[in-house]
Amino acid sequence: MKAAVIGAGVMGPGIAQVFLEGGFDAVLMDISEEQLKKGVDMIELVLTQKYEKKIIAEKPEYYLKNLKTTTDMKEAVSDADVVIEAVPEKIDLKKQIYDQLDEYCKPDALIASNTSSLPLPEIFPDFRKGNFCVAHFYNPPPILPLVEIVKNDDADMEKITWLRKVLEDCGKTVIVLNKFIEGFVINRLQTASAREALYLVNEGVISAEDMNLATPASIGFKSVWQGSFQTMDFIGLDTVAHVYNLLYPKLCNDTEVPACVTDKVKEGKLGLKTGEGFAKYTPEEAQATSEQRIDRLLDQLKLWNKHYHGIEVE
Ligand SMILES: NC(=O)c1ccc[n+]([C@@H]2O[C@H](COP(=O)([O-])OP(=O)(O)OC[C@H]3O[C@@H](n4cnc5c(N)ncnc54)[C@H](O)[C@@H]3O)[C@@H](O)[C@H]2O)c1
The missing domain is CATH 1.10.1040.10 (N-(1-d-carboxylethyl)-l-norvaline Dehydrogenase; domain 2)
Structure with missing residues (x-):
């Protein structure tokens, strides 16, 4: 299973780390090389702290060997099974990203937004129908256990159950909201x-x-x-x-x-x-x-x- 995370700001690197700790491959994509470098440094720091406190069993290198970074969207997502979008909360920018994802992702890839506030599957009803949902991580994602998945009306329940299981295998505590509500729970x-x-x-x-x-x-x-x-x-x-x-x-x-x-x-x-x-x-x-x-x-x-x-x- 390969996860791609788009955006290496406050949230993206930590979300990529979640997948690495679950034993999965992860690729972190950003338009900024500097953000990618900062993101990898942050992942390494938190993995080191977790290892020193005996929260994880393996040294950082064990997880980091499964991490790739890129500024190229096609390279990031073309073989990803799940894509988590974590770019700033601007609808035009999200739309631009979804156009790219539509072009490059596998037809059955599950795409989830980490949006804090936007009912994106309702705003973009034609985008990857059934394969698009919200998966809201808490800051900092490698420490806070909760992820809220929001199941919109078009969502494929099998896909939602699959994402829930993947995130649970990564150690997360997952809840599924049956519909979008401002602020989630x-x-x-x-x-x-x-x-x-x-x-x-x-x-x-x-x-x-x-x-x-x-x-x-x-x-x-x-x-x-x-x-x-x-x-x-x-x-x-x-x-x-x-x-x-x-x-x-x-x-x-x-x-x-x-x-x-x-x-x-x-x-x-x-x-x-x-x-x-x-x-x-x-x-x-x-x-x-x-x-x-x-x-x-x-x-x-x-x-x-x-x-x-x-x-x-x-
Ligand atoms: N910050 C939080 O505590 C928090 C918590 C939960 C959810 N969220 C949500 O997560 C999402 C990301 O928030 P953040 O705080 O990490 O944002 P951020 O501004 O810290 O980081 C966003 C990253 O996206 C990158 N980016 C911008 N345009 C891009 C493009 N076209 N392609 C690829 N990367 C691009 C930026 O370079 C930046 O590194 C938002 O939807 C936000 O609402 C944030």
Whole structure:
């Protein structure tokens, strides 16, 4: 099985790594040689970190020998069984890529977009009917287990089941959405939670610093090991009905992002990448915070693999 990943930006290299870790061949394609080089360096770095933490059994070279890079679309996709498109979220650009894929891909190749927001099979209904779907990976793809596959009305269920199995063989946790919905499942949950967090801070109920403590120490802590519906079963549905009935009408239902975010955007305070968001970061602090985040997520992945997959690397 050979996978081709189009676009070597934030997401593409990590998606290619997922297939490599599953034992498959992968080719990473981009119009920029520089992006391809950065992408391969990133794959090598994350494989090294995973090997050092005993999350994967083999050294990076073992996986990297099955990776190719190219700036030539035809070379990338002509013998691919699955193509994951991960170019920027611009409809004209996606269309340009799909025209090329239509020309060069095998007739039965499955093509999936990593789009965050676009109902692409509905926007391009004639493109590879039945063989085109959304497969939404989470950032960073080699660490976050979830992939959301969106089954559009024209999708061939056998193909969707095949992609699900391939991704599961790569160690991913795959869910299939029966239809397109804005934000898919998890970005909707994340947005609902962020809206309430912003509301509570804006109302002066809690500081942003304390909010940062609250979620990992409570719902975040538990939610790695129990799903939403299991949590309600643990609470007891009588309590759920009573408490949620009281709270539903009290929750924030704003339809616009509050000024405490949009003002910062206007001022160029975009978070870690500009040195200031809700907190301030020197370049050294930003670097250390990013490294610590990856380190902790990898520790979590190790526990995840042990508990959910029974995998422990010696
Ligand atoms: N960044 C995230 O956290 C994230 C998460 C989930 C989904 N997504 C989605 O994944 C897709 C890619 O996002 P990203 O953040 O990796 O984008 P990005 O801008 O970081 O990278 C896109 C890459 O595509 C390349 N590219 C541009 N035109 C191309 C062409 N004609 N042929 C081949 N390559 C081309 C660019 O050179 C760049 O390297 C988007 O649809 C986005 O919505 C992003």
